[in-house]
Amino acid sequence: xxxxxxxxxxxxxxxxxxxxxxxGTGAVDASTGIGFFDHMLAAFARHGLFDLDVRxxxxxxxxxxxxxxxxxxxxxxxxxxxxxxxxxxxxxxxxALPMDEALVLAACDLSGRGQLHWDVxxxxxxxxxxxxxxxxxxxxxxxxxxxxxLHVRLLAGENAHHIVEACFKAAARALRAAVEEDLRAAxxxxxxxxxx
Numbered sequence: 001x002x003x004x005x006x007x008x009x010x011x012x013x014x015x016x017x018x019x020x021x022x023x024g025t026g027a028v029d030a031s032t033g034i035g036f037f038d039h040m041l042a043a044f045a046r047h048g049l050f051d052l053d054v055r056x057x058x059x060x061x062x063x064x065x066x067x068x069x070x071x072x073x074x075x076x077x078x079x080x081x082x083x084x085x086x087x088x089x090x091x092x093x094x095x096a097l098p099m100d101e102a103l104v105l106a107a108c109d110l111s112g113r114g115q116l117h118w119d120v121x122x123x124x125x126x127x128x129x130x131x132x133x134x135x136x137x138x139x140x141x142x143x144x145x146x147x148x149x150l151h152v153r154l155l156a157g158e159n160a161h162h163i164v165e166a167c168f169k170a171a172a173r174a175l176r177a178a179v180e181e182d183l184r185a186a187x188x189x190x191x192x193x194x195x196x
Contacts, residue, residue, distance in 0.1 A: 002023055003022040003082045003084060003179075004019070004022065006019045006020075007077055009070065009073070009077075013066040014058040014070040014071075016055065017054070017055045018075060018078055019051075019052070019053040019078075020052055020078040021051035021052075026047070026048070026049045026050065027051045028045035028053070029053045032056040032067055033057070033060050034060070034067060034068070034128070034129050035129060036127045037067070037071070037130050037134075039165075040164065040165065043168045043169050043172070044169070045172070047169045047173050047176065048172035052075075065134060068137060069134070069141045071138065072137070072142040072145070074145075075142055076147075077145045079142070079148070080145065080147050083179065086189060087188065088186055088188065089190060090178055090185075091109060091190040093175060093179075094107035094108070095173045097166055097170035097173060098166070099163075100159070101156065102156060103155040104154055104166040104169075105151070105152070106152050106153075107151045108148050108171070108174045108175055108178050110146075110196065111149045112196045113147065113149055115143055115144070116136075116139050116152070120153065121154060123160055125160045132160050132164055139152060139167070152170065
């Protein structure tokens with residue numbers, strides 16, 4: 001049985017339908033009403049080799065905050081559901097990912113203890129219709145709902161587009177490594193506690 005999930009979440013602010021397959025090829029179809037965010041979700045799916053289909057209808061007449069944050073919530077929920085009991089996975093992943101002048105470190109632990117540690121100073125800029133500060137809000141929501149400890153740290157960078165995109169790509173690559181099957185561990189749970 002594949003590691004996949006499909007979730008619909010409706011609130012007074014957003015209506016989201018999302019399907020995720022952790023063992024995909026990086027195929028993505030994202031429609032959030034925010035072009036740059038669609039671009040980031042496509043980068044996340046492609047570099048994680050996750051198949052992702054996401055539809056977000058949000059209150060963009062207010063701003064993009066609810067759409068981006070709620071997408072992070074639902075993606076995190078789908079990620080957790082698709083992982084199942086986490087037997088046989090590597091659990092940890094990390095990468096230092098360059099994108100032109102930007103260099104981002106991302107490291108994750110599929111610990112069940114969702115938390116984000118973010119050290120990515122960004123100027124207060126708009127990237128198209130995407131407020132750059134929403135990148136952090138997305139990853140807070142994702143990490144909390146996925147049960148993932150996620151560190152994202154900017155090591156170098158000047159261009160906000162490059163920095164944000166490097167964050168999405170780096171997080172995806174770290175997560176891809178963490179969810180991969182550990183052939184030496186077979187069906188073992190990667191924890192001395194016996195639970196994740």
